[in-house]
Amino acid sequence: DTGVSQDPRHKITKRGQNVTFRCDPISEHNRLYWYRQTLGQGPEFLTYFQNEAQLEKSRLLSDRFSAERPKGSFSTLEIQRTEQGDSAMYLCASSLGLGGISYGYTFGSGTRLTVV
């Protein structure tokens, strides 16, 4: 499978616990994006990386959220001290960025987080 992989597909956690999600992009893609989608809404941008550099972070990415992309390959998104409002689908996407244009923008199937 050469698409964007996300793990796990589903996560149920108790409020206050920490969770970490993983995204494996398409191997030749240098850009990686995280989005959050709540019920009945469109995906909202959280952050993006070009190679290992985190170039942009949305205001939605509070201090409890941290994303990393060591070595410019896979990425992790960690949420500390989860709250019920964090319940959402977390989508990862990757693309080949050349200058101002991204090619082959592909989304993963997402990780659905439920905080109880």
Place this chain on the structure above:
Amino acid sequence: AQKVTQAQTEISVVEKEDVTLDCVYETRDTTYYLFWYKQPPSGELVFLIRRNSFDEQNEISGRYSWNFQKSTSSFNFTITASQVVDSAVYFCALSMTNTGNQFYFGTGTSLTVIP
């Protein structure tokens, strides 16, 4: 600021009817890209089309067609002879070249095709 508005929250049509999904966007950039994605119940986002701001030609792909009008900042999507398999949530999205191409999504239109 960038914004995408999909005013239709839910649409129901009977199979074989045509249906148009509306999308209105806002941006001050002159170079931008518009997209439509389909999200079936399984959750993945399926790419349908990408258009850049300099190409206003309408496009047809099978039963799907898109009407891009810069004068009204609209990028509407029409499904001809709808089928039950078209039932999904459809998202319109906008991206700019100066933002790493992050997407700005609309809130989606949930389409139900009744057999």
